Amino acid sequence: xxxxxxxxxxxxxxxxxxxxxxxxxxxxxxxxxxxxxxxxxxxxxxxxxxxxxxxxxxxxxxxxxxxxxxxxxxxxxxxxxxxxxxxxxxxxxxxxxxxxxxxxxxxxxxxxxxxxxxxxxxxxxxxxxxxxxxxxxxxxxxxxxxxxxxxxxxxxxxxxxxxxxxxxxxxx
Numbered sequence: 001x002x003x004x005x006x007x008x009x010x011x012x013x014x015x016x017x018x019x020x021x022x023x024x025x026x027x028x029x030x031x032x033x034x035x036x037x038x039x040x041x042x043x044x045x046x047x048x049x050x051x052x053x054x055x056x057x058x059x060x061x062x063x064x065x066x067x068x069x070x071x072x073x074x075x076x077x078x079x080x081x082x083x084x085x086x087x088x089x090x091x092x093x094x095x096x097x098x099x100x101x102x103x104x105x106x107x108x109x110x111x112x113x114x115x116x117x118x119x120x121x122x123x124x125x126x127x128x129x130x131x132x133x134x135x136x137x138x139x140x141x142x143x144x145x146x147x148x149x150x151x152x153x154x155x156x157x158x159x160x161x162x163x164x165x166x167x168x169x170x171x172x
Contacts, residue, residue: 008065
């Protein structure tokens with residue numbers, strides 16, 4: 001049983017380290033979104049996906065460890081939670097303390113991840129709204145009404161009541 005607990009704590013510590021790496025990537029992503037660097041955004045998204053794959057592999061290991069602990073304790077794996085295991089370790093204060101610290105650290109890291117992800121989502125939504133506004137503005141320029149100017153043949157000159165397209169700065 002002690003080796004199963006040790007395995008679980010090791011997995012949780014690894015998982016926390018991997019989440020911290022993902023958190024760093026997410027904070028880097030925030031700066032990239034703000035700087036509007038699409039190429040860097042694509043690259044960091046690929047890095048994040050690799051990190052998520054590592055975390056998913058650790059999740060599977062954690063599930064296996066929890067299943068093994070549940071089998072040894074003759075408990076249902078669906079109802080076995082870390083809090084319950086911490087309570088059961090009352091007779092082993094060193095293990096109980098370590099598991100509590102790991103659980104709290106992992107909880108704090110995932111809470112920070114959720115906060116940064118919500119911030120990044122908001123930034124991306126704002127960027128998309130700005131792109132949509134710009135597209136609507138450009139479409140509106142193309143659909144501007146014609147002026148009442150005529151050429152020498154008494155035909156409409158076809159000039160639009162908008163800024164000529166050669167003055168449009170695509171870098172804005």
